[in-house]
Amino acid sequence: MLDWTDRHYRYFARLMSANALLYTEMVTTGAILHGRGDYLAYNQEEHPLALQLGGSNPVDLARCAKLAAERGYDEVNLNVGCPSDRVQNGRFGACLMAEPELVAECVDAMKQVVDIPVTVKTRIGIDEQDSYAFLTQFIDVVSAKGCTDFTIHARKAWLQGLSPKENREIPPLDYERVYQLKRDYPALNIGINGGITTLEQAQLHLAQLDGVMMGREAYQNPYILAQVDQILCGSQKAVISREDVIEAMLPYIEAHLLSGGRLNHITRHMIGLFQGLPGARAWRRYLSENAHKNGSGIEVVKQAFQNIQAEVTE
Structure with missing residues (x-):
């Protein structure tokens, strides 16, 4: 890996x-x-x-x-x-x-x-x-x-x-x-x-x-x-939603950016989060086209998620 x-x-x-x-x-x-x-x-x-x-x-x-x-x-x-x-x-x-x-x-x-x-x-x-x-x-x-x-x-x-x-x-x-x-x-x-x-x-x-x-x-x-x-482990805890995963990643991403890191260092690992679901292509495309740009921040991730919601509700 x-x-x-x-x-x-x-x-x-x-x-x-x-x-x-x-x-x-x-x-x-x-x-x-x-x-x-x-x-x-x-x-x-x-x-x-x-x-x-x-x-x-x-x-x-x-x-x-x-x-x-x-x-x-x-x-x-x-x-x-x-x-x-x-x-x-x-x-x-x-x-x-x-x-x-x-x-x-x-x-x-x-x-x-x-x-x-x-x-x-x-x-x-x-x-x-x-x-x-x-x-x-x-x-x-x-x-x-x-x-x-x-x-x-x-x-x-x-x-x-x-x-x-x-x-x-x-x-x-x-x-x-x-x-x-x-x-x-x-x-x-x-x-x-x-x-x-x-x-x-x-x-x-x-x-x-x-x-x-x-x-x-x-x-x-x-x-x-x-x-x-x-x-596999018998947990009774509720399954976290994809939206909550994204929300939980935002502070981590912000900290990475403040330390001088780039957005795509992290978002490249998130590309498959919506695999197999309607809107997955819009999510992948927006992150791939925008996360590598200079100055890209968490607004890119938020917009990518909004693009999924827009595509699903159309």
Whole structure:
């Protein structure tokens, strides 16, 4: 979710669900330790929040995990699932599935210095190494070092020949393999990711697994998060309306603008708020055409919403 689930998106998402565990975009150890910016910055309202790390050096990962714990993150997640060339060249992401001993060493190094959970997100296989035995060997080696929480993207990754986008769509989904993993490792917390687009689907997965991760759907159709607490967590709290989400975002947007930020840094994450509803196109178009302009403020967001209301009442 590079460039997608930044702190602005996560603040927006948290308005709709108090219980969903939010993940940062993947941040490399090099960026945290040597970058010029503060790559661990977040808003306190985002909790519960997991830092998703990319790296393969146990010492560097341990340093970053310790910094994350000191900053108040609720979890550190090691990404062993991203298949992009840039990630492979840095020797992290999905290519690490071929090095379970190294992943285990990384997990162990992080667990030695933090009390918060250290978890792993991975695939069901890579390239021609996609047998169930390959997956279980990976789980065996990594769990032996104390990792008890795995999120499994139910597709294998082709490290050569497919783009990251194609790797999210072309390799077939195999949910049953993840279910079998849970049956064979009942003491582990096993979550699932990949191709999940409704909360009803999430309920079916949760009947057999411990967690469900949504990526693209939660970004492109963010209002799906508004019923997570009620449908999946048993909350009796009323579902927040889209209009109330917008109203709640306005003070946050104003604060961002006062600090020198631009409106489109935030509104780009709000484009899909009305996905599938009458007026959604008017909302998207107005924000896209106006939020990037110099001096744009909250009046752009208000006008975009008024355009929806006008289109719906015509």
